[in-house]
Amino acid sequence: MAQRGKGNAKIKVKDLNLFYGEKQALFGVSLDINEKEVTALIGPSGCGKSTFLRTLNRMNDLIDSVKITGDIIINDENIYTSSDVIKLRTKVGMVFQKPNLFPMSIYDNVAYGPRGQGIKNKKELDKIVEESLRGAAIWDEVKDRLKTSALGLSGGQQQRVCIARAIAMKPDVILMDEPTSALDPISTLKVEELITQMKEDFTIVIVTHNMQQAARISDKTAFFLNGEVVEYDETDNIFSTPKDQRTEDYVTGRFG
Numbered sequence: 001m002a003q004r005g006k007g008n009a010k011i012k013v014k015d016l017n018l019f020y021g022e023k024q025a026l027f028g029v030s031l032d033i034n035e036k037e038v039t040a041l042i043g044p045s046g047c048g049k050s051t052f053l054r055t056l057n058r059m060n061d062l063i064d065s066v067k068i069t070g071d072i073i074i075n076d077e078n079i080y081t082s083s084d085v086i087k088l089r090t091k092v093g094m095v096f097q098k099p100n101l102f103p104m105s106i107y108d109n110v111a112y113g114p115r116g117q118g119i120k121n122k123k124e125l126d127k128i129v130e131e132s133l134r135g136a137a138i139w140d141e142v143k144d145r146l147k148t149s150a151l152g153l154s155g156g157q158q159q160r161v162c163i164a165r166a167i168a169m170k171p172d173v174i175l176m177d178e179p180t181s182a183l184d185p186i187s188t189l190k191v192e193e194l195i196t197q198m199k200e201d202f203t204i205v206i207v208t209h210n211m212q213q214a215a216r217i218s219d220k221t222a223f224f225l226n227g228e229v230v231e232y233d234e235t236d237n238i239f240s241t242p243k244d245q246r247t248e249d250y251v252t253g254r255f256g
């Protein structure tokens with residue numbers, strides 16, 4: 001049995017290859033992602049960051065042409081040999097680039113997942129909704145308008161409600177695909193602060209194009225290039241003393 005707790009491997013990826021039809025998009029990716037840390041995935045456009053992120057909760061399964069080899073172990077279970085994809089997606093939640101709330105109230109957005117799991121009791125749902133919105137640092141801003149449309153919120157608020165919606169499923173891992181790229185600088189800062197708080201409770205993997213963001217919020221950083229992981233290390237090392245020339249060129253803005 002693997003150890004549990006902060007700093008131990010929560011996700012183990014071994015020799016992962018991914019093909020879209022004939023085209024190979026990931027080449028022999030192997031890395032361990034630590035529990036209750038923030039892991040950033042960086043690299044130029046098209047290098048496979050989002051593809052890799054989506055392998056962690058089997059989102060690529062939705063694309064017919066995708067073929068995957070290798071292993072991904074989460075909580076000691078190989079997610080590609082286990083058939084329970086619904087349970088996997090409950091444990092490994094996802095937040096997308098653009099807020100994608102449903103056209104319904106703030107309350108109903110956050111309660112949507114728990115209701116789908118069969119929770120109908122109003123008191124219980126109220127508690128989950130409040131805890132999730134507090135967990136996403138947006139409770140105070142929305143507590144008096146829970147029954148109004150979520151689409152009336154600002155983009156930054158909507159993104160935090162999306163994070164609350166993910167938290168409501170009580171996941172272990174939260175995947176974030178460029179969660180601040182559609183936000184203004186102040187909303188971005190709020191989401192970054194939120195991510196830093198959230199790692200107390202969750203393992204977070206985030207794709208970002210923003211190098212300062214990776215440096216500010218992540219513990220470890222993986223640099224992807226052409227579908228390969230060139231370098232994976234403590235974030236401080238990646239940004240101050242990278243071992244590979246290509247990493248150095250990228251983090252100093254020489255390409256990408």
Ligand SMILES: Nc1ncnc2c1ncn2[C@@H]1O[C@H](COP(=O)(O)OP(=O)(O)OP(=O)(O)O)[C@@H](O)[C@H]1O
Pocket residue numbers: 020025043044045046047048049050051052063
């Ligand atoms: N559904 C798909 N079908 C076929 N090819 C795809 C699909 N999705 C991505 N690709 C290809 O796989 C490669 C990796 O794409 P991916 O989106 O993972 O890169 P990325 O690093 O996340 O890029 P970006 O930073 O621009 O979002 C690219 O060549 C892309 O064109």
